[in-house]
Amino acid sequence: xxxxxxxxxxxxxLCAVAIVCALLPACQPTPEDPPTSVPTAVTxxxxxxxxxxxxxxxxxFERQTGAKVVVDTFxxxxxxxxxxxxxxxxxxxxxxSDFMVSIMARLGLLADLDLSKIPNAALVLDxxxxxxxxxxNRHSVPYLxxxxxxxxxxxxxxxxxxxxxxxxxxxxxxxxxxLNDQREVFGMALRSIGESMNTRNPAAIERAKQKLLAxxxxxxxxxxxxxxxxxxxxxxxxxxxxxGQVARAMAQRPSIRYVVPKxxxxxxxDCLVVLKASPHKDLAMRFINYLLDxxxxxxxxxxxxxxxxxxxxxxxxxxxxxxxxxxxxPESAFDRLEWMRDVGETxxxxxxxWTELKLR
Numbered sequence: 001x002x003x004x005x006x007x008x009x010x011x012x013x014l015c016a017v018a019i020v021c022a023l024l025p026a027c028q029p030t031p032e033d034p035p036t037s038v039p040t041a042v043t044x045x046x047x048x049x050x051x052x053x054x055x056x057x058x059x060x061f062e063r064q065t066g067a068k069v070v071v072d073t074f075x076x077x078x079x080x081x082x083x084x085x086x087x088x089x090x091x092x093x094x095x096x097s098d099f100m101v102s103i104m105a106r107l108g109l110l111a112d113l114d115l116s117k118i119p120n121a122a123l124v125l126d127x128x129x130x131x132x133x134x135x136x137n138r139h140s141v142p143y144l145x146x147x148x149x150x151x152x153x154x155x156x157x158x159x160x161x162x163x164x165x166x167x168x169x170x171x172x173x174x175x176x177x178x179l180n181d182q183r184e185v186f187g188m189a190l191r192s193i194g195e196s197m198n199t200r201n202p203a204a205i206e207r208a209k210q211k212l213l214a215x216x217x218x219x220x221x222x223x224x225x226x227x228x229x230x231x232x233x234x235x236x237x238x239x240x241x242x243x244g245q246v247a248r249a250m251a252q253r254p255s256i257r258y259v260v261p262k263x264x265x266x267x268x269x270d271c272l273v274v275l276k277a278s279p280h281k282d283l284a285m286r287f288i289n290y291l292l293d294x295x296x297x298x299x300x301x302x303x304x305x306x307x308x309x310x311x312x313x314x315x316x317x318x319x320x321x322x323x324x325x326x327x328x329x330p331e332s333a334f335d336r337l338e339w340m341r342d343v344g345e346t347x348x349x350x351x352x353x354w355t356e357l358k359l360r
Contacts, residue, residue, distance in 0.1 A: 120292035140271035151246030209353040243326035244306035258326035267337035
């Protein structure tokens with residue numbers, strides 16, 4: 001209604017109408033009348049890895065709950081922690097990797113989970129239960145998992161690699177990519193010299209740093225986000241990376257292969273957590289349960305090429321993924337896989353080494 005046509009509704013007229021309505025039963029609302037106001041939709045803030053959030057799956061949760069999901073992303077666990085410690089607030093659900101869960105819990109950043117509100121947590125693989133970083137799943141539930149190894153182009157690499165040492169082979173100078181991930185890069189170098197990726201020995205870390213400095217002239221890129229595209233395009237022929245991302249390159253370039261080196265590698269799990277500062281903890285746990293649903297999990301694995309923690313999801317993914325060692329590692333690899341752990345104050349030694357590597 002325009003302003004000009006409404007001017008005859010004086011204050012006195014409105015009061016008279018209100019009195020008449022109060023006297024007439026027909027003007028009174030009945031219990032069956034719907035409410036006149038619609039509650040504002042709750043917004044859930046999801047802080048996750050740069051490629052994890054499938055829009056169709058998020059929309060499925062929005063349809064189920066009426067909530068809106070807003071996504072923000074990070075490229076490494078260190079970036080995740082730095083943002084939270086730097087004052088970035090308002091997030092409800094985040095996806096830290098295994099070792100970062102224990103660090104965030106120690107810093108008081110995580111809420112306790114009520115697993116009765118996350119029934120799909122009961123479907124998590126037995127191998128992913130009682131893990132060292134959160135043995136009682138007090139703060140986290142494993143979401144996606146896999147290994148870190150070497151993706152390579154079998155048509156360009158002279159011999160089938162079985163060792164981390166191939167990433168120091170001068171024949172491939174400028175055609176090697178390495179993760180932009182401090183702990184994984186040092187872990188690769190430490191294993192190559194026979195040390196644990198979780199060592200707290202400064203001398204061993206120094207040896208690994210020196211080996212990484214010697215490798216740097218061979219490296220085309222330190223990247224955690226696009227090495228699958230570099231492999232698929234042929235710009236690199238060797239890539240240090242997460243198996244699932246290598247599997248995406250395989251779909252575009254059939255000559256791509258994946259290997260877990262003989263010296264050992266990382267087994268990892270990205271986990272779903274509720275942040276202590278979340279204003280919507282019940283909705284956050286409902287969102288976690290949704291992401292762990294068998295059908296949703298299978299669709300996530302099919303899109304990302306990372307294995308789901310839901311033990312029932314594997315049967316629902318295509319056979320070429322079930323049988324791909326880059327997605328689901330073979331049992332024979334498990335005896336040389338290592339979980340990344342919080343190294344306490346020794347992280348400062350790793351920090352200094354990483355800074356020196358990146359600045360030189």
